[in-house]
Amino acid sequence: MKPLTLSVVMPNYNHARYLADAIEGIATQSRPPDEFLILDDGSTDNSLEIIEPYLKQYPFLRLIRHERNRGVIAANERLFAEARGDLLFAAAADDVRLPGFFARAVQMAEQFPQAGLVFGAVGIIDEAGRPLGRIDVRRWQEPLYADPQRFLREYLMVELPAHSPCSGTMYRRAVLLEAGGYRADLGSWSDTFAFRAIGLKYGVCYLAEEVARFRKLIGSFSQQAVAQPRRLLDIIARAECRMRSAEFRERFPEEYVRRWRRACRWQVLWDYALGSESGARPRPSFWARNLRRLPRACHALLLLLGYRGQTQGCESQAADCRTTNPARKICP
DSSP: OOOOOOEEEEESSSOHHHHHHHHHHHSSSSSSSSEEEEEEEEOOHHHHHHHHHHHHHHHEEEEEESSSSHHHHHHHHHHHOOOOOOOEEEOOSSSSEEETTTHHHHHHHHHOOOOOEEEEEEEEETTTEEEEEEEEETTTOSEEEOOHHHHHIIIISSSSSTTOOGEEEEEEHHHHHHHTTSGGGGGGGHHHHHHHHHHHHHEEEEEEEEEEEEEEESSHHHHHHHHHHHHHHHHHHHHHHHHSTTTTTTSOOOHHHHHHHHHHHHHHHHHHHHHHHOOOOOOHHHHHHHHHHHHHHHHHHHHHHHHHTTTTTHHGGGGGGGGTOTTSSOOO
């Protein structure tokens, strides 16, 4: 069997502080990528100065530039179109990849050619690299291949609705493109949707070890979304529409879609009401924390009541979703 080739793609916008470590963590893997594409999305810091020396040091590294900032989704779309490897790893410029990740992931992909992706546990760190938590699969303690039924039963139906190990996920490129890549209308949930859609058709491989670290930064793409519950609720509605569309309804069982929608809405509003945020800050007192949360809790309750009213009859209208028009919500 011909060895699989690996493309790594990484969009960057003003992450000069973390860029050198990010590049070296990828380029010096024991199994280096066959191509490593960095897209600088109109950075205004010294990112380009940091990237330039690496272009001479690593022949598999290529730089693509956007003269103006177009956003991370547009950057990833460009990178996915440029990549040519059998496998694709989408790296964030502020995250950390651990040694040996690529070698073990490629080996698993070759051992289980039916799997659509390979992923491992992901540590969560703050901007200074201090540990905040970990994303893993509680039921899986050993490396394994899980077919779509097992993926649904032991992962999707057990873990939190927004559980996302995408910082430590390597895809079969053709399978990711078949699923539509990272869909722009799903915003910060675009990679998580692709992860689920692929796993429910092809199954997944799990490495059962920490392979990467996701850095939670105030103002980052994902953390901006947490602070905008109305926007996240709209994304949930669009994701539900996708799941029930002709393109994906055979992958996503109806029971899972209903359960996911309900749990995801509650998690979004719960996180917002509690004022969940990232960054290393002194922990305020009990009273200060709860007084600060009170207005957000009231706002979350109003959002829930309003959103429940807006979504009446969504299930009966799901068949009419126009998936070719990403801007349309599930409830007209």
